[in-house]
Amino acid sequence: MTALLVAVFGGLGSLARYGVSGIVQRSGRSSFPAGTLVVNLTGAFLGGALAGLAYGHAVNEMVLAAAGAGFLGGYTTFSTWMVETVLAAEAGGRSGTRRATVNLTAHLAGGLALVVVGFAAGSSL
């Protein structure tokens, strides 16, 4: 039953990622993979908020699985982040290396900062 919920919400989260990253990517002219970055950073914030909420309150296990492992798990992605980083690095030149480095550090620094902010926000609710 829980696995089914995770699947349904994972499908919805993936659809949201497809929509959001497409809008972000189309709104800029740069080939920098900003769509995946925006999705992953917002997902890290929401994941932190959910963890904070579950820390301060008794949240139903099924709701946690559906929202966390399902929706946010499907909304965010690690594989696309990695492949886009390798492709940027392989594009060559200084700008390629710079894009790959920025993509790695922005994800790590931004993701970890936002998960902390999200946790603080969620646990104060």
Added chain:
Amino acid sequence: MTKSAPPTPTIASRRRLAVAAGGALGAAARWSVAATAGAVGFDTPAATLTVNVSGAFLLGLVVARHTGRFRASPLLIPFVGVGLLGAFTTFSLFSTEVLALARDGSWALAVVYPIVSVAGGFAAAFLGLRMGARR
């Protein structure tokens, strides 16, 4: 009264459907890997590291195959790449796990886990792209 033809799904809506269906399968697969890992006594970071690194390798393979001579269905990337492997891997769980390790006071793991994830994921994606590009 003429019988109206069923609406033809546009390519955009078929892509969305492929993303959602692949995403549902990918999330369920990740959930079962985590459940299996938990059953044999591994913590969630180990399960997440496994899906993230293997998913990065597989996406590299798929992307390289698709952009090479081998062009399959236009729904292959939305279904397998964006949906299945996108949802199989996760950044939100990865981030919350790092936070949880730090909050538990496992500082060494909180530093090592992201480094191993990124180094492993990068190497796996690189390898997948290379292997996929070969004949």
